[in-house]
Amino acid sequence: MPKWFTPAAILCGLMFVISPVLIARAPDESSMGMVYKIYYYHMPSAWMFLLAPLVCGVSSALFLARGRAEDDRRAWSAAELTVLFGALTLITGPLWARRAWGTWWVWDARLTSSLVGWMIGWAYLILRRYGGPGSDKLAAGVALFGAVNVPFIFISVNYWRTIHPPTTVVPKLPVDMGVPLWFCVFAFLLLFVLLMTMRLRLEEARTRLDALYVALDE
Amino acid sequence: MAAMRAACIAAVLLCGTAPHAFAAQPPAPQDEFKPVGNNPAPEQIPAAPLLIGAYIVVLGGLFAYVLSLSRRLGAVQQDVQRLEGELKRRGRG
Numbered sequence: 578m579p580k581w582f583t584p585a586a587i588l589c590g591l592m593f594v595i596s597p598v599l600i601a602r603a604p605d606e607s608s609m610g611m612v613y614k615i616y617y618y619h620m621p622s623a624w625m626f627l628l629a630p631l632v633c634g635v636s637s638a639l640f641l642a643r644g645r646a647e648d649d650r651r652a653w654s655a656a657e658l659t660v661l662f663g664a665l666t667l668i669t670g671p672l673w674a675r676r677a678w679g680t681w682w683v684w685d686a687r688l689t690s691s692l693v694g695w696m697i698g699w700a701y702l703i704l705r706r707y708g709g710p711g712s713d714k715l716a717a718g719v720a721l722f723g724a725v726n727v728p729f730i731f732i733s734v735n736y737w738r739t740i741h742p743p744t745t746v747v748p749k750l751p752v753d754m755g756v757p758l759w760f761c762v763f764a765f766l767l768l769f770v771l772l773m774t775m776r777l778r779l780e781e782a783r784t785r786l787d788a789l790y791v792a793l794d795e
Numbered sequence: 796m797a798a799m800r801a802a803c804i805a806a807v808l809l810c811g812t813a814p815h816a817f818a819a820q821p822p823a824p825q826d827e828f829k830p831v832g833n834n835p836a837p838e839q840i841p842a843a844p845l846l847i848g849a850y851i852v853v854l855g856g857l858f859a860y861v862l863s864l865s866r867r868l869g870a871v872q873q874d875v876q877r878l879e880g881e882l883k884r885r886g887r888g
Binding site for chain 1: 823824825828829840842843845846849854856857860864865868871872874879881882885
């Protein structure tokens with residue numbers, strides 16, 4: 578692992594220990610009460626869920642254009658994080674919605690496109706695992722669709738009618754609600770970088786292992 | 796004539812379904828979060844289990860993923876070391 582990994586991991590761990598304290602100190606929201614505090618982990622998870630397919634899509638585009646294995650490894654790593662953060666977002670969202678909206682799920686543009694984005698992440702991973710030879714390029718094509726879906730997910734709440742809060746909520750947050758949120762966003766971003774580094778290391782080790790098996794056969 | 800009839804049927808269907816489609820639209824979203832202040836919000840569905848559940852899901856999910864990643868990485872690195880050792884032994888032999 579790189580030299581910065583351990584200090585960054587310690588910092589990230591500390592941020593996750595401190596974050597519940599900051600969240601507990603934030604005031605309740607006037608119409609939703611305290612359940613809105615799911616937002617402090619839901620929204621950073623959702624942002625990482627948008628970042629991961631972008632990394633996967635850009636890396637896949639580079640892989641298709643240049644054919645370099647490191648781009649493919651980065652795309653595969655990001656696809657796994659798409660599924661992870663997508664799962665966290667799609668589970669915490671309904672838990673919040675149950676209390677705030679009175680229903681677990683609505684088929685609006687935001688929730689539906691998020692579910693589609695998550696399934697594209699799964700499609701990528703399933704292709705890589707069971708697709709056989711050539712699946713790397715097929716999966717890269719799928720990843721492009723995943724990346725194109727990201728802006729749609731983001732703006733969907735501003736263009737289509739929904740009960741999901743729009744993107745304008747974040748800049749309007751008062752300081753005592755905004756500070757814990759941005760703290761959590763940075764914690765999740767740091768965690769994303771750490772997980773990407775670990776996952777990339779796993780792919781590099783697998784590549785090395787394959788090369789060793791080939792060398793032993795010869 | 797047939798096209799005219801089809802257009803009329805389409806217009807009637809549109810007029811008939813449009814109000815229902817608009818009526819099915821969700822209410823306007825909440826575009827601002829305000830602190831509760833002195834007026835505590837009414838609690839119909841208990842919030843605490845949902846809130847605690849959400850945090851357990853996130854932290855538990857992240858922990859499980861880190862654990863799975865560490866195990867996979869450890870196993871592959873162990874295999875790499877084993878094969879490197881084997882390759883060295885064959886090189887000597």
